[in-house]
Amino acid sequence: MPKSSLRRACAALAAGTSLALALTACGGTTKSDVQKEGAGAAAAAGKADPHAVTKTGLTVGFLPKQVNNPYFTTADKGGRQALAELGSKYKEVGPSSATDTSGQVSYVNTLTQQQVDAMAVSAQDPGALCTALKQAMSNGIKVVTYDSDTKTDCRNAFVSQASAEDLGRTEVQLLARQIGYKGEIAILSAAQTATNQNTWIDFMKDELKDPKYKDVKLVKIAYGNDDPQQSFQQTQGLLQEHPNLKGIISPTTVGIKAAAQYLSGSKYRGKVELTGLGTPNDMRKYVKNGTVEAFELWDPAKLGDLAARAAVALASGQITGREGETFKAGSTTYTIGKDGVISLGKPTVFDARNIDQYHF
Incomplete structure (x- = not known):
């Protein structure tokens, strides 16, 4: 069955039974297809093709720790702008409280049920989202964490704001x-x-x-x-x-x-x-x-931008999340480090001498 048809069948099944059961039963990529390399679930079967065409028309869901938090508002705006530039769609979901871990789980499940192509998640708890994220991955969805990571086998890559x-x-x-x-x-x-x-x-x-x-x-x-x-x-x-x-x-x-x-x-x-x-x-x-x-x-808008571009690169097959892979985001080439970590760069120190040069 083609992947698109399989996804539609899964969605129908999810409507009539538990989401977890439906996604486990008929994911577009089964758990056994997800090959864990090193410490992470660095991507699906096959090798990365850095020369692959960047896909357009993708949908990437952003799940911050907390919506309407000024920091995440800035970060996710960067993600939205990057996706618009890349010809893909942005959507944001998330809890209103920074401690609502169960709410984050439900939003991961929602994005999975909506069949997004990738999701960018800032995890409130390192382990609480794992089951839901693995279900998303087994259904062919690429998972990027940004700002705050989960366990390495529960996502494809982590976009770190700095070391x-x-x-x-x-x-x-x-x-x-x-x-x-x-x-x-x-x-x-x-x-x-x-x-x-x-x-x-x-x-x-x-x-x-x-x-x-x-x-x-x-x-x-x-x-x-x-x-x-x-x-x-x-x-x-x-x-x-x-x-x-x-x-x-x-x-x-x-x-x-x-x-x-x-x-x-x-x-x-x-x-x-x-x-x-x-x-x-x-x-x-x-x-x-x-x-x-x-x-x-760091500049949170650049963090969101990089998370979006990493998600698209994963969904396009340009990277898988394995250490040593490279991809271009804007004018910068990034190298994926150990455990699938992509580092934005060193933090900036702000004081009276330079603070008026920055507006975010």
């Missing part, structure tokens, strides 16, 4: 310089299960083992769940619980903005340093009023 090690270590380096390499510090993270946050924090902890940080003490990791009010309250709680706190790292755009809002209007402004990952538009006034000396981020 996780670079991000984790540079956050500590930035803050340590600001506090003179001495004092208590805390971390204000997003959700406790967020894959990217936890990976960065692990590298932060490892960086702090360097003897040059012997007088820097990490006293607490707090979680604001990428909610402005919770992050604001967590910042307040950190300072009440640790009155000698000298600095805070918040590797989340929602968290750093909320922390800056609290510090800016409190007695701690200029006394407690804050750095992390933020957008220039969110942080501009806090840099200019002295609340924040420096922070960093």
Whole structure:
């Protein structure tokens, strides 16, 4: 049976029975067809053809951790623009809460049932989406994770905003310089299960083992769940619980903005340093009023752009997700690294000298 006919049959079956059962029973590509290479499910049967024609008319579904989150709005806009340029269609689905893991699962199932050609997913939990994503892959759908990864065998490739090690270590380096390499510090993270946050924090902890940080003490990791009010309250709680706190790292755009809002209007402004990952538009006034000396981020629009282009390259057969493969995205050629990771590049540090050069 041709793949298009098989997909229509599957859709009909899914309407009358459970989605999971339907997709397992008659996926366009069965689980046994998906060949796992190395640590990842790096693509379907056959080899990549870097010279294959870029397919048009594809549909790529974007599933961020949270819709209407300014960071993901910017990232997904980049994806939408890239797909328009490539002659394919963009659609976005997702939960309104950054902690709604079960909601993400249902949206993966929805995209699978709608028979999209590929999906770009920012995973809230490293394992919770795996069953649903594997069902999507077994039905011939290419899966790219971006911003936050799942397990390597649950997607074809991961578009990383930068090296996780670079991000984790540079956050500590930035803050340590600001506090003179001495004092208590805390971390204000997003959700406790967020894959990217936890990976960065692990590298932060490892960086702090360097003897040059012997007088820097990490006293607490707090979680604001990428909610402005919770992050604001967590910042307040950190300072009440640790009155000698000298600095805070918040590797989340929602968290750093909320922390800056609290510090800016409190007695701690200029006394407690804050750095992390933020957008220039969110942080501009806090840099200019002295609340924040420096922070960093990548361009989220470029991240969404690369996720979209990687999804199309996978769906076109130009890459499979295996280490060493290359593909062109715009004017840049990217090489797929270990475990199917595609790195956007090094983060940019923003401060009073350059922040007005950026608008996102």
